[in-house]
Every structure is written in C-alpha cells, then in structure tokens.
Amino acid sequence: GPKVLQIPSHQIIDMGQMVTLNCDPVSNHLYFYWYKQILGQQMEFLVNFYNGKVMEKSKLFKDQFSVERPDGSYFTLKIQPTALEDSAVYFCASSRDWGVAEQFFGPGTRLTVL
Amino acid sequence: AQKVTQTQTSISVVEKTTVTMDCVYETRDSSYFLFWYKQTASGEIVFLIRQDSYKKENATVGHYSLNFQKPKSSIGLIITATQIEDSAVYFCAMREGEGGSALGRLHFGAGTQLIVIP
Numbered sequence: 001g002p003k004v005l006q007i008p009s010h011q012i013i014d015m016g017q018m019v020t021l022n023c024d025p026v027s028n029h030l031y032f033y034w035y036k037q038i039l040g041q042q043m044e045f046l047v048n049f050y051n052g053k054v055m056e057k058s059k060l061f062k063d064q065f066s067v068e069r070p071d072g073s074y075f076t077l078k079i080q081p082t083a084l085e086d087s088a089v090y091f092c093a094s095s096r097d098w099g100v101a102e103q104f105f106g107p108g109t110r111l112t113v114l
Numbered sequence: 115a116q117k118v119t120q121t122q123t124s125i126s127v128v129e130k131t132t133v134t135m136d137c138v139y140e141t142r143d144s145s146y147f148l149f150w151y152k153q154t155a156s157g158e159i160v161f162l163i164r165q166d167s168y169k170k171e172n173a174t175v176g177h178y179s180l181n182f183q184k185p186k187s188s189i190g191l192i193i194t195a196t197q198i199e200d201s202a203v204y205f206c207a208m209r210e211g212e213g214g215s216a217l218g219r220l221h222f223g224a225g226t227q228l229i230v231i232p
Contacts, residue, residue, distance in 0.1 A: 031218055043222045105159035
C-alpha cells in the first residue's frame with residue numbers, strides 16, 4: 001500500500017533542546033496529521049494540516065509545537081523547547097482527503113527527552 | 115469520556131481459528147467512519163478495513179470482516195483462519211462527521227493485543 005516515511009526513526013535529546021521530526025507523506029495526498037503515542041497507550045491526535053495551514057489541533061498540541069510543509073517538502077513537527085513529557089513515538093499520517101479517505105501512517109519516530 | 119473503547123486487552127487464539135475483537139464507540143453524529151488498524155511488533159501501523167456508518171452491509175477485505183451493529187454503536191473485527199503473522203495490536207478508530215470533531219481527526223481505542231499460537 002501507500003507508504004509514508006519518517007526521519008529519523010529514533011531521536012534522543014536533552015530537555016530544553018529543539019527537535020524537528022520529518023515526514024514524507026504519500027505523494028498525491030493533501031492532508032497531513034501528527035499523532036502521539038506514549039509507550040503502551042493509545043494514539044492521540046495532535047494536529048492536522050492542509051494547504052499550508054493548521055486545520056485542527058488538540059490540547060496535546062502545546063504552544064511549543066509547530067508544524068509546516070515548506071514548498072511541498074517534508075511535513076515537519078518541531079518542538080521547541082522540549083520537555084520530559086514529550087518522550088513518545090510520534091506518527092505522521094496522510095490522506096487523500098479529510099472526509100472519506102483512510103489515513104496511512106508512517107513507521108513513527110521514537111523521541112526520548114532526557 | 116472515551117469516544118472509542120476496546121475492552122479486551124489481550125486475546126490468545128490457536129492458528130487457523132476465528133477471532134473477534136470488540137469495539138464500541140460514542141458519537142452524536144449521524145454520519146461517521148470506522149477503521150481498524152494493526153500495529154506490528156516493529157511499530158508499523160497498517161490500515162486494515164473500514165466501515166462507513168451509512169452502509170448497512172458489513173465490510174470484508176481478505177480474511178478481515180466487520181460486524182457493524184449500529185444500534186449498539188459496535189464495530190467488531192473478525193479475523194478468519196488466523197495466521198501467526200496476525201499477531202499484533204489491533205486498534206479501532208473513529209472519524210466523526212460534520213457535527214463532531216471533523217477534519218479528519220481519528221479517535222483511537224486502547225488496542226487489543228492478539229497472540230496467535232501455533
């Protein structure tokens with residue numbers, strides 16, 4: 001099936017540093033999403049993004065979080081500054097449209113904040 | 115309150131048998147979409163099957179099928195002829211329609227771990 005790529009697969013950083021998580025969505029998809037999964041728990045929605053704008057965000061999408069996709073390159077999630085509670089696996093997803101189409105997920109980036 | 119609830123934490127079945135995983139959801143929308151994904155041991159999340167709320171016929175894809183009981187707000191996943199490689203964590207998810215949390219947000223359940231024994 002369609003593939004979403006995420007770089008890096010693992011990232012370890014010190015608390016307070018900035019981190020950028022990269023996502024390469026399916027080529028003809030227009031809607032992009034980030035989800036957060038703390039170890040052993042369910043995935044939680046963070047944000048969705050379309051046409052250069054955040055369309056919806058959850059309470060988990062703190063002020064320290066930002067997303068962008070400059071000129072059709074990677075769809076990125078930036079956290080600045082990071083906190084210990086940001087340690088989790090972050091999954092990127094994309095879909096052809098927001099309404100009907102299913103979302104396809106990347107393999108995730110495991111972020112560890114020390 | 116949880117919008118999607120999976121009460122079965124873990125299920126073990128013998129290979130080649132049939133298993134059903136439960137999922138109930140909560141929404142006020144008349145139109146919504148239900149999905150099942152599986153997460154493999156490597157962490158990969160794979161889309162399996164979907165059910166649109168306005169469709170009465172249960173969806174079927176390969177050896178996956180759904181038991182959609184709309185009056186009970188229930189969407190069970192049935193796997194027939196289970197294989198060892200079906201061992202994974204299975205997540206139920208819901209996307210609400212216009213009146214709820216729209217724009218594609220998926221609400222996930224806590225997941226059910228399936229262990230297929232030889």
